Amino acid sequence: MTQHQVPPGLIGARVRRKEDPRLLTGRAQFVDDVVLPGMLEAAVLRSPHPHARILGIDVRAALELPGVFAVLTGEDVRAACATPQPVVWRMIPDQRMTDQYALAVDKVRYVGQAVAVVAAVDRYVAEDALGLIDVEYEVLEPVVTLDDALAEGAPLLYDNWPDNVSCRQTIPKGDAAAAFAEADVVVTETLTYGRQMGTPLETRGAVMSWDPFTDQLEGWMSTQSPNLTRDLLGEVLGLPVDHIRVRTPHVGGGFGNKFDFYGEEVLAALLSKRTGRPVKVIEDRLESFVANAHSREQRIEVSVAAKSDGTIIGMRGTVWAVLGGQLATVGIGPCWLSMALMAGPYDIPHVEATVVGVVTNRSPYGSYRGWGQPKANFAHERIIDKLAHELGMPANEVRRRNLIAPEKFPYPSQVFFYDSGNYAECLDMAEQAVADRGWAKRRDAAAEEGRSLGIGYSFHIEISALGPSKIMNQAGLQHSSFDEEVVRIDSAGGVTVRTGLSAMGQGIETALAQVAAQTLGVPLDTVKVLHGDTETNPFTGYGTGASRGAALGGGALLRASSRLRDKVLRIAAHMLEADAEDLEITDGVVAVKGAPGGPSVTMRQIGDAAYRRLDGKLPDGEDPTLEERDVLDPDNVAFSYGTTAVLAEVDRETGRVELLDYLLVHDCGTVINPMIVDGQIHGGATQGIGGALFEEIVYSPEGQPLTTTFMDYLIPTASEIPTFETLHMTTTADHIPGGFKGMGEAGTIGAASAITAAVEDALPELDLRLTRLPVTPPRLLDALTTATPKDPS
């Protein structure tokens, strides 16, 4: 099904991305390209211990090294800051906060925690100076795993807490106990999702310049959330925000890591204040594996209660969040969302889900594309597969029986209202596409040759277009989540869009330009999109994350552009002595509808009439200039969704999984640019494949991180990923102008579920249930050699 809220045109066109020539030819500017006169470079001394008390820090030798300008320790930072590092998601009111500063004070709680920072003439000297800092530690017993942290008598990370649990919350819907009591069948699973992280090609970085005479702080930062960053810098540094300017050059990949607000930005600002010089801090790759937000790791217990026909009547689940040594910017956020969306796309009347946040001596847990949803998906899809297995039904039959029906929207889930969808149709389309591609025949033919191919499905939902600010505030968000956009036509008819969103390779410039160009009726190449400066661009609440940029930015821009078009038409009507309602704008020319070759005015003439030679052209009562702004604070979030289907081959002798084909049927409402959507979905799916088969942050039993290079942390490369096929359907979000929904995280969410299902399907004679990610060759080989044959009945 394809609904149209806006007529097809540039919105919906597969146009090439405006930013690509710059990005692909190396002409884009990133934060490390920023070089200021007198600039110093910083390096951070990081804890080698997972858990230790700091008894003393001697920085004298470092300060004496020629080329060193300043050294800061935790005490300096605490004295200079108005607040600890902020936590913006506070869903659980009685959560124990960790209140840490950019440098450790008293104690370190993970390997890699920042302990001291040096500013020097260059990074080489700064790193030399790190070797001269003498930190005296009292090493404490580390709490490395979830079980370590929960054990009776476990060492405490925070001496003033009774245990290592930061928070616990249960959200019920209906009466789960009753549902489980009357069920024909109950199935239960315990799942382990590996610790992973986003690994943008450009690591994090900042250049901060604090003017000692005016107390103006200018920062160039690789961040997805420039306005949030500015507000948080103001809070932490005790500066009015009008003293802070955040500039974001091109962001070389965000993936959520760069949504979060880190201590290094604060350190660079304080070093700049101390030295009177600009200070650059660029995280290197080794640091990124311990200083960047970790993510994904959870233990999930999930059960469903069902009727013998496959109808699910109840669900219970507990998310055990393996947090790090301190809370990151988003606190319990992603793990809370795993809990809140555990029922996924299914119409389950009785749900009771719990999240428990547990601190360990690992790096902090923060944002990564998908933000809790890949784990929720793994929970509901794995348990659907197990229920189907238990009932002897095809998994997609169980799905179909339980997917929320189109007429039930808006659908009240445990927490959110799902806005719209045609879920069963999406699943049907995927099955049809798989049949058209002949996967079952390939699988059966391969079996004849002794090869093991399997087909797996998953269904995912994705919360997007976040969201209604006041409701998000009620849910604990210490920021807003609306979007403001500004569009201006200049004196020569050119269009400039100003946005507060960050350009991080996702194509936001092109998407916004398409919306403005179609709405205004001008050629795409006459639209310029400016981003990356809080001083001159509008305010985006939250940031460029939560799959909200195109949906909310596009929606706000569509409304602003519509009003601007109305003004253009009024001016043109005056100039042409026609009725505005009879006019249309095509390719930048305003003319009477259906009268080609008749009288017309160009956008250039309209610009001239509004800015320069007004007399006789600009109607009385119209203000000069052509500019509109709009703020979109939607009434609800918007839920995208899709079906993932995977054809995989298992090498039974080695446990290696190879993906042979990969299909996604996807619905994100009105598509602005299908090529961008396809690319986003493929990129997300690649990260999902990484999480399913390759990527895992591993700690030694002593709490040392063992994956600190790309030789050990295995992101899939072009050789490991299949070709992707994406099919689209369109169910519009009718509460959002344009009907847009977001889709930036879609590919990550359903990947692991579909891949594990495909692997199990490839081993049909074994009673094999994959519950731990990633499915590495040794783990799969172990699982398939120890699995028992299926009961032939």
Next chain:
Amino acid sequence: MKPAPFGHVRASTLDQAVETLVAEDGDAKVLAGGQSLVPLLAMRLAQPTTLVDLGGLRELDYIRDEGDHVEIGAMTRSRAVETSPLVATALPLLPAALRHVGHVTIRNRGTLGGSVAHADPAAEAPSVLRALDAEIIATGPGGRRTIAAADFFQGFLFSALEPDEILTAIRIPRQPAGTVVAVEEFARRHGDFALVAVLGAARLDPSGEIAEVRLSVAGAANTPLRADAAERLLTGQAPTPDVIAAAATAVAEATDPAADIHAPAEYRRHLAAVLTRRCLHRLFAHAERSAAA
């Protein structure tokens, strides 16, 4: 990831390079293609006082036909070895193995001598040298000496080279006509170090029996491993599935793999058997085809 300060000597003669090593008394490192050393420097895991850069020594960049041997200069880039027509004819196992080394950009930079001197047991080149009974030529203050590959690799990243010696050339016996080769490598991703790789070269005699077979294994012990016992089992036999299975078992028994985050030791041992079997099947399928032709 910035190296600690170090001195840099770009040697203009081999003698100068050796003299610098002697003068630095064990605190200098030799820089060849830099594919292993430069990351170690950047992570400050290696902090030599001086780098002795062989990049200017064109006389170490050659592939020479010496009749019953091929001699390859230590500074010859892996990619040059891999694409050399002489090597393809005389030492077909070498290019077959080098194709598994990282990616082309890495092989354009990395040198054969550098890889051998680094002595990583999971690397391909050392295993080829073991399989083919190569000789390593080292030059030190006392002149040249020749070390058999069997004696050269002594432990994990540990070789028979003295701190003041430079690996200058590698001599590999020319393989007889009719030799077929196969490399079975299992890496987590394309271009990664092997978890285990099995390298094989063989000839069948006219009756279809195995006249000669050479097998080595990478990633299965703290040095590259020569599978002597399996070779003895195979030689003189017809390559039946039973014989191949017995050889695979013998290879697995000879391994002494380490565990790391990518695989337990037991998994590597299992892989050695699986890959040996696959390697031998491919080898003898090739051999039969080549005998038929």
